[in-house]
Amino acid sequence: MELDQLRYFLKVTERGNFTRAAEELMISQPALSRSIQKLESELGQPVFERKTRSVSLTEAGTLLQARAQQVLSILEDTKAEITDDGKSGRIRVGAIPTIAPYFLPEILRRFSAAHPQATVTVQENTTNVLLKSCEQGEIDLAIVALPISAKHLEIEELFQEELLLVLPPNHPLAHKSRIRLSDVEPYPFVLLDEAHCLSDNIVSFCHQRSVQPVAVERTSQLTMVQELVSLDHGVSMIPAMARRRDQSDRRIYRSLTSPKPIRTIAVAWNPYRFQSRLLQAFRECLRHLKMKTE
Numbered sequence: 001m002e003l004d005q006l007r008y009f010l011k012v013t014e015r016g017n018f019t020r021a022a023e024e025l026m027i028s029q030p031a032l033s034r035s036i037q038k039l040e041s042e043l044g045q046p047v048f049e050r051k052t053r054s055v056s057l058t059e060a061g062t063l064l065q066a067r068a069q070q071v072l073s074i075l076e077d078t079k080a081e082i083t084d085d086g087k088s089g090r091i092r093v094g095a096i097p098t099i100a101p102y103f104l105p106e107i108l109r110r111f112s113a114a115h116p117q118a119t120v121t122v123q124e125n126t127t128n129v130l131l132k133s134c135e136q137g138e139i140d141l142a143i144v145a146l147p148i149s150a151k152h153l154e155i156e157e158l159f160q161e162e163l164l165l166v167l168p169p170n171h172p173l174a175h176k177s178r179i180r181l182s183d184v185e186p187y188p189f190v191l192l193d194e195a196h197c198l199s200d201n202i203v204s205f206c207h208q209r210s211v212q213p214v215a216v217e218r219t220s221q222l223t224m225v226q227e228l229v230s231l232d233h234g235v236s237m238i239p240a241m242a243r244r245r246d247q248s249d250r251r252i253y254r255s256l257t258s259p260k261p262i263r264t265i266a267v268a269w270n271p272y273r274f275q276s277r278l279l280q281a282f283r284e285c286l287r288h289l290k291m292k293t294e
Contacts, residue, residue, distance in 0.1 A: 001109040003075070006068040008032055009047065013065055016054045028187050064269045073137045077274035080112040084275035088117040093282070094130040094142040095122065098198045099265065102241040109287050116280055126195045134270055140279050141269040143286075145197050154271045158286055163202065163254040163261040166229050173235075173254070179220045180257050181211050188216040190225050191288065198222075200262070205261040226251060237261055 004176065012021040012032070016240055022029040047061035057065060095104055099124065108120055123130070123139055127159050130142040131150050148155070165184065172261050173183060190212050191199045191213075199218075206213045217227055225236050230250040238246075241254050269275075 001039065001042055003072070005035050006072060008035045009039060009061075010068055012048065012055060013057060013061070014038065016056070029079065045168050050290050055186060064135070071134060072190055076137065080274050080276055081086055084274075084276045084278070086281070087115065089276060089278045089280055090119045090121065090138040091141075091282050092121050092123065094123055094133060094139040094196065096127055096130065096144055097124050098192070098196065098239055098242065099145070100144055102125040102239070103265070105148065107289065114285070115278065115281065120282070127197045128195075131268065134268055137270060140273075141267055141283065143265065145201065146264040146266050148197075148266070148268065152270065152272065153268045154267050155268050156283075156287075158265045158267055158289065160262045160264050161240045163196075163205075163239055163263060164214065164243050165256055166226060166236050166238045166243075166251050166253050167246065168230055168232045169252055170232070171235070171248065171252075174252055175252075179254050179258050181209055184235060184256075185211045185213070189213045190217045190219070190228045190234040190236045191215045191222050191223060192222065193218050196220075198239070201263045202261065239263065242261060254263065 008021070008025060008027075011025055012018060015021040017026065018029055018032055018036075022032045025032065036048065040048075044062070045060050046058050047064055048055040049058055076254065078257055079283075091221060094103070101124075104122060108122075111118070111120060123133070125133075127142075127148060128145050130139065130144060131148060131216065134140045135150070135152050143158075146155075146157070160186075165179060168259075173179055173187075176183065189202075191202065193199070196272070199215075203213060204274045222238070222242055226238065226246060226248075227241075228234065229236050232247065238253065248252075269283070269284065
């Protein structure tokens with residue numbers, strides 16, 4: 001049994017499809033199929049149940065998936081520990097889309113200045129995908145918004161930020177000195193897709209105060225939410241870090257009266273994986289930012 005066979009097997013498991021797995025592995029589909037067939041021949045039984053357009057794990061495949069992840073993780077951690085000099089190496093950082101473009105650039109600049117020999121790669125995705133990637137060792141840490149459900153990850157809160165009401169300039173609430181959540185209730189909301197936790201934060205805040213926001217439109221990008229508000233499609237709530245990047249005069253931002261809606265930003269990592277000195281330094285950089293925001 002070869003390491004490449006295990007990597008190929010895990011990629012097919014992840015994608016549920018030989019074609020997509022082969023594309024990501026940058027090998028031909030016949031070559032991938034031969035590798036899996038050889039693996040199954042060695043094991044004496046199939047690891048996948050083949051369907052027309054997808055595959056699913058057999059009982060043997062489910063057992064192999066757990067063992068393959070363990071084997072590859074041990075090898076990766078061993079290599080990382082041997083080569084760990086605290087200066088060079090790679091850190092794989094994940095962040096949700098409502099954080100990555102607003103928060104990470106400054107962090108990356110600071111860290112790169114202090115560790116010029118290090119390489120930091122960034123993956124932007126939804127919370128559930130990032131947490132799974134973190135558990136499986138595909139990324140080293142994930143910057144997300146609480147609450148999250150992650151049994152096998154270490155979670156550290158970084159800071160809280162306000163969610164600001166965003167309105168078109170001609171909105172009836174635009175010039176109101178104090179805006180309560182109940183004032184907003186009659187107006188339609190523009191929200192992100194349900195896969196994004198920011199929408200959960202907004203809806204949960206409203207429900208806790210017996211307000212039922214009606215989402216008339218949903219989109220996958222925060223910038224599109226802002227543009228739809230500018231076009232008078234509805235109102236929304238935007239994280240303060242995104243507001244600081246918005247220079248447009250086609251929308252305005254207002255704080256709601258107390259209690260203000262907030263979200264808590266946190267970093268998650270897998271404590272069962274090797275924690276390099278470089279990775280610890282990156283987390284320390286995040287903690288330094290936490291101290292500055294408190």
